[in-house]
Amino acid sequence: MTTPAYPELNYLNATHGIRSWLLTKDHKRIALLYLISVTVFFGLGGMFAGLIRLELTTPAGDLLAADTYNKMFTMHGIVMIFFFLIPSIPAILGNFLIPIMIGAKDLAFPRINLLSWYIYIIGGSFTLYAIVVGGVDTGWTFYTPYSTSASNTNVLPTGIGIFITGFSSILTGLNFIVTIHRMRAPGLTWFRLPLFVWAHYATSLIQILGTPVVAITVLMLAAERAFGIGIFNPALGGDPVLFQHLFWFYSHPAVYIMILPAMGVISELVACFSRKPIFGYSFVAFSSLAIAVFGFLVWAHHMFVAGISPYAAMVFSFLSFAVAIPSAVKTFNWAATMYKGAIWLASPMIFVFGFLGLFTIGGLTGLFLASLGTDIHIHDTYFVVAHFHYIMVGGAIMGYLAGIHFYWPKITGRMYPEAWAKFSALAVFVGFNLTFFPQFILGYMGMPRRYHTYPPEFQVLNVLSSAGATILAVGYSIPLIYLLWSLKYGKVAGNNPWGATGLEWKTQSPPLTENFTETPIVTEEPYDYARQGAHVG
Amino acid sequence: MSGHVSPKSMYFTIFGALMFFTALTVGVAFVDLGHLNFPVALAIAITKATLVILFFMHVIHSSRLTKLIVATGFFFLLILFGLTMTDYLTRGIQPNGQKGSMITQH
Amino acid sequence: MVQQKESVTLGMWVFLAQEVMFFGGLFMAYLLYRVWYPAAWAEGSQELDVMLGGINTVVLIGSSLTMAFAVRCAQLGQNKATRNWLLLTLVLGLVFVVIKGFEYYHKFEMHHIPGADFVFHGPNADQIQIFLSLYFMMTGLHALHMLIGFGILAWIAGMAHKGRFSPEYYSHVEMAGLYWHFVDIVWIFLFPLLYLVDRVHHVG
Numbered sequence: 001m002t003t004p005a006y007p008e009l010n011y012l013n014a015t016h017g018i019r020s021w022l023l024t025k026d027h028k029r030i031a032l033l034y035l036i037s038v039t040v041f042f043g044l045g046g047m048f049a050g051l052i053r054l055e056l057t058t059p060a061g062d063l064l065a066a067d068t069y070n071k072m073f074t075m076h077g078i079v080m081i082f083f084f085l086i087p088s089i090p091a092i093l094g095n096f097l098i099p100i101m102i103g104a105k106d107l108a109f110p111r112i113n114l115l116s117w118y119i120y121i122i123g124g125s126f127t128l129y130a131i132v133v134g135g136v137d138t139g140w141t142f143y144t145p146y147s148t149s150a151s152n153t154n155v156l157p158t159g160i161g162i163f164i165t166g167f168s169s170i171l172t173g174l175n176f177i178v179t180i181h182r183m184r185a186p187g188l189t190w191f192r193l194p195l196f197v198w199a200h201y202a203t204s205l206i207q208i209l210g211t212p213v214v215a216i217t218v219l220m221l222a223a224e225r226a227f228g229i230g231i232f233n234p235a236l237g238g239d240p241v242l243f244q245h246l247f248w249f250y251s252h253p254a255v256y257i258m259i260l261p262a263m264g265v266i267s268e269l270v271a272c273f274s275r276k277p278i279f280g281y282s283f284v285a286f287s288s289l290a291i292a293v294f295g296f297l298v299w300a301h302h303m304f305v306a307g308i309s310p311y312a313a314m315v316f317s318f319l320s321f322a323v324a325i326p327s328a329v330k331t332f333n334w335a336a337t338m339y340k341g342a343i344w345l346a347s348p349m350i351f352v353f354g355f356l357g358l359f360t361i362g363g364l365t366g367l368f369l370a371s372l373g374t375d376i377h378i379h380d381t382y383f384v385v386a387h388f389h390y391i392m393v394g395g396a397i398m399g400y401l402a403g404i405h406f407y408w409p410k411i412t413g414r415m416y417p418e419a420w421a422k423f424s425a426l427a428v429f430v431g432f433n434l435t436f437f438p439q440f441i442l443g444y445m446g447m448p449r450r451y452h453t454y455p456p457e458f459q460v461l462n463v464l465s466s467a468g469a470t471i472l473a474v475g476y477s478i479p480l481i482y483l484l485w486s487l488k489y490g491k492v493a494g495n496n497p498w499g500a501t502g503l504e505w506k507t508q509s510p511p512l513t514e515n516f517t518e519t520p521i522v523t524e525e526p527y528d529y530a531r532q533g534a535h536v537g
Numbered sequence: 538m539s540g541h542v543s544p545k546s547m548y549f550t551i552f553g554a555l556m557f558f559t560a561l562t563v564g565v566a567f568v569d570l571g572h573l574n575f576p577v578a579l580a581i582a583i584t585k586a587t588l589v590i591l592f593f594m595h596v597i598h599s600s601r602l603t604k605l606i607v608a609t610g611f612f613f614l615l616i617l618f619g620l621t622m623t624d625y626l627t628r629g630i631q632p633n634g635q636k637g638s639m640i641t642q643h
Numbered sequence: 644m645v646q647q648k649e650s651v652t653l654g655m656w657v658f659l660a661q662e663v664m665f666f667g668g669l670f671m672a673y674l675l676y677r678v679w680y681p682a683a684w685a686e687g688s689q690e691l692d693v694m695l696g697g698i699n700t701v702v703l704i705g706s707s708l709t710m711a712f713a714v715r716c717a718q719l720g721q722n723k724a725t726r727n728w729l730l731l732t733l734v735l736g737l738v739f740v741v742i743k744g745f746e747y748y749h750k751f752e753m754h755h756i757p758g759a760d761f762v763f764h765g766p767n768a769d770q771i772q773i774f775l776s777l778y779f780m781m782t783g784l785h786a787l788h789m790l791i792g793f794g795i796l797a798w799i800a801g802m803a804h805k806g807r808f809s810p811e812y813y814s815h816v817e818m819a820g821l822y823w824h825f826v827d828i829v830w831i832f833l834f835p836l837l838y839l840v841d842r843v844h845h846v847g
C-alpha cells in the first residue's frame with residue numbers, strides 16, 4: 001500500500017486569514033470554530049469539577065467556603081451542560097458530517113449556521129461575565145423561589161446567557177431538519193441514511209420543541225427576579241413547582257440532546273469496526289425517534305419528592321420505565337452487530353466499549369431512580385450524581401471522544417498516534433469508574449449532594465473519587481496534546497483510513513470546501529461491509 | 538404550496554368568518570353558560586386559528602410534511618399542558634382511590 | 644431555485660413550531676393559575692378594556708387579510724400592489740401597537756404594572772398581580788413579535804418597491820406572511836383568554 005498524499009487543495013487552506021474563518025459559511029470551518037470554543041468551556045467546567053473534588057477529599061470545609069462551593073457546582077453544571085454537552089457532538093461532528101454524509105455541499109442555511117455560532121459565543125460571554133464578576137450559586141436548575149428572591153449572586157446575567165445560547169441550539173436543530181429533508185443526494189433514501197444522521201434528526205426535534213420552553217421559563221424567572229412579581233413565588237401566590245415542571249419539560253429531554261448524537265456515533269463505529277452491517281437498521285433508526293418523543297413524557301421523575309400528586313408520580317414513573325425500552329433496543333442491536341464480527345480494536349472502538357459499559361450502568365441505575373419507592377431514599381444523594389454522570393460523561397463524552405478520534409483523519413487529513421489514543425481511552429475508562437462508582441455507594445449510604453462537608457466515615461470513598469478524577473483529568477488532557485501534535489506530524493490519513501462505508505469516506509481528507517467534486521449518486525444500502533470488504537486507504 | 542393562487546373571494550369569506558367569530562366570542566362572554574363559558578371561548582379561538590392556518594397560511598394546499606409540522610407543534614404543546622395538569626388536577630387524589638379536593642388552592 | 648424555496652418554507656414552519664412552544668410556556672402558566680384562581684382571574688380581567696381589545700382584534704385580523712393579499716399579489720408578480728398591501732398591513736399593525744400602548748399607559752397610571760409600584764386593593768391582590776404579570780408578558784412578547792414584524796414588512800415592501808418579486812420569486816413575501824399570520828393567531832387566543840374571563844358576573 002502506498003502512502004496517500006495530503007490533498008493540496010482542501011477546506012482548510014482554501015482561503016486564508018482570520019476573517020476567512022470568522023465570516024466563513026463553510027459548515028466544516030464552523031464545526032472547527034465550535035470545536036475550539038466548546039473545548040474552552042470544557043476546560044473551564046473541568047476546572048470547577050477539579051475544585052469540587054479537591055474540596056471533597058477531606059470531610060471538613062477547609063478549601064472552599066460553603067458559598068464558594070455552591071458557586072463551584074453551579075457553574076460546573078451550567079458550563080458543562082449548556083456550553084459543552086449540548087453543542088458538543090451536534091455542533092461539531094453533526095455540523096461537519098451531516099452535509100458530507102448526505103452528499104450535500106453545505107447545510108441548508110449556511111449563514112444561519114454561522115449565526116448560531118455567534119449566538120453561542122454571545123450567550124457564552126454573558127455567562128462568562130457572570131462567572132468573572134462573582135458567579136452564581138443556585139444550582140444549574142435555578143430552582144425558585146431561591147433563584148428569584150433569595151440568592152444574591154449573578155442569576156440574571158447567567159439566565160440571559162442561557163436564554164441566548166438556547167437559540168443557537170434551536171437554529172442548529174432547524175438547520176439540520178431542513179438539510180436532512182431537502183439536501184440528500186440522489187438515491188439517498190431515508191433508509192439508506194447513516195444512523196448518525198437519524199440520531200441527529202431526532203436530536204433536532206428535541207432542540208426545536210424543548211429549548212423554547214426553557215427559554216421562556218428563564219425569561220419568566222428573570223422577570224420575577226427583576227421586578228419582584230410572583231409567578232413562581234409562593235409568598236405571592238405563585239407556584240415553585242410550576243417552575244420545576246417547565247424547567248424539566250426541557251431539561252429531561254436535554255439529556256437526550258446529549259446522548260442521542262453519541263448513540264449516532266456509536267452506531268457508525270460499531271458497524272465499521274465489526275465489519276458488519278448494523279443489526280436491525282430500522283429498529284435503531286426508529287428508536288432514535290422514539291427516544292425523542294418518549295423523552296418528553298417523563299420529566300416529572302425529577303420531582304417525585306417536590307409535592308406532585310401521587311397519581312401523577314405513578315404515571316411519570318411508569319413512563320420513565322418505558323423510555324428505557326428504545327435505549328435497550330439500541331444496546332441489544334449493537335451487541336448483535338458485534339456478535340461474531342471480526343472486531344478491530346482500534347482506539348475509537350475502545351472508546352465505544354467504554355461507552356457501552358458506562359451507558360449501560362448509567363441506564364440501569366436510572367431505573368432505581370424511576371421507581372417511586374427507591375427514589376425517595378436516594379433522591380438528592382450522590383447516587384443521582386453518579387447516575388447522571390454515567391449517562392452524560394460516561395455516555396455522551398465517551399461517544400464524543402470516540403467520534404472525534406474516528407473522524408479526526410477526515411477532519412484534518414492526519415492520523416494521531418494510536419498507542420496514545422488507546423492509553424487515553426483506558427485512562428478515561430478507569431478514571432471515570434474510580435471517580436463515580438464510589439459515588440453510587442456514597443449516595444446509597446445517604447451522602448447528600450451539594451454540600452461541601454460530610455461525616456468522616458464517608459472519607460475513604462470520597463478520596464477514591466477524587467483520585468479517580470485526577471486520572472480522568474489526565475485521560476482527557478492527553479488527547480488535547482496528541483491531537484494538536486498530529487496536525488503537523490501525524491501520518492497522512494488518506495480518504496478512508498478505517499475502510500468504512502458512507503459518502504464521507506469517499507471524498508478526500510480533509511474534504512474540499514464544496515465536499516465533493518460532483519454530486520454523488522447513492523446506489524448502495526447503508527453499512528454494506530459484506531460487499532465492500534475492508535479496503536483501507 | 539407554492540403555485541396555488543387562491544381567489545380573492547376566498548380571503549374575504551375567511552375574513553368574514555373571522556369577524557363573525559370575534560363578534561360571537563365577545564357576545565357569548567356576556568351570556569351565562571355556567572362552566573361552559575371558558576370551553577366555548579376556547580373552541581371559538583381554536584376555530585379561528587384553524588381558519589387562519591388552513592386558508593391564510595395555505596396549509597390546506599400544502600405538503601403533508603407542512604401539515605405534519607403544524608400538528609407536531611400543537612401536539613407537543615398539548616403534552617406540556619396535559620402532563621403538567623395531570624399533576625395539578627390530581628392533587629389530593631390518593632392512589633388508594635380516596636378523593637380529596639380536586640383543586641389545591643394555596 | 645425551487646429546492647431553495649422549499650427549504651425556506653420548511654425552515655419557516657419549523658421556526659413557527661418552535662414559536663408555538665415558546666409562547667406555550669406562558670400559556671401553561673396561564674392555564675394553571677386560571678384553574679387555581681378563578682375569582683382573581685375574573686376580577687383581573689375586568690381591569691382590561693373589552694372595547695379596545697375587541698377593536699385591536701378586528702385591526703389585527705384585518706392586517707392578516709391585507710397580508711394575505713400582499714402574498715397573493717406577489718404570487719401574481721404585481722409588485723406595486725404587493726408593496727401597497729404590505730404598507731397597509733404595516734399601518735394596521737401600527738394602529739394595533741398604538742392602541743396597546745394606550746392600554747399599557749392606562750395601567751401605568753393606575754399603578755397596575757406588576758412589581759414595586761403595584762397597587763391593588765382587595766383580598767385577591769397577589770393573585771391579580773400574577774394575572775397582570777402574565778398579561779404583560781404575553782401581550783408584551785406578542786407586541787415584540789409585531790415590532791420585529793414591522794422591520795420585516797418595511798424591508799419586504801422596499802424589495803417590492805424595487806420590483807424584485809415575480810411569480811417564480813416571492814418567498815420573502817410568503818415567509819413574512821406566515822410570520823404575520825402566526826402573530827395574529829397568538830392574539831386570537833390572547834384576546835378571549837385575557838379580556839373575556841367571566842364577564843357575565845362582572846358586568847360594568
Ligand SMILES: [Cu+2]
Pocket residue numbers: 251252255298299301302
Ligand atoms: Cu430525567
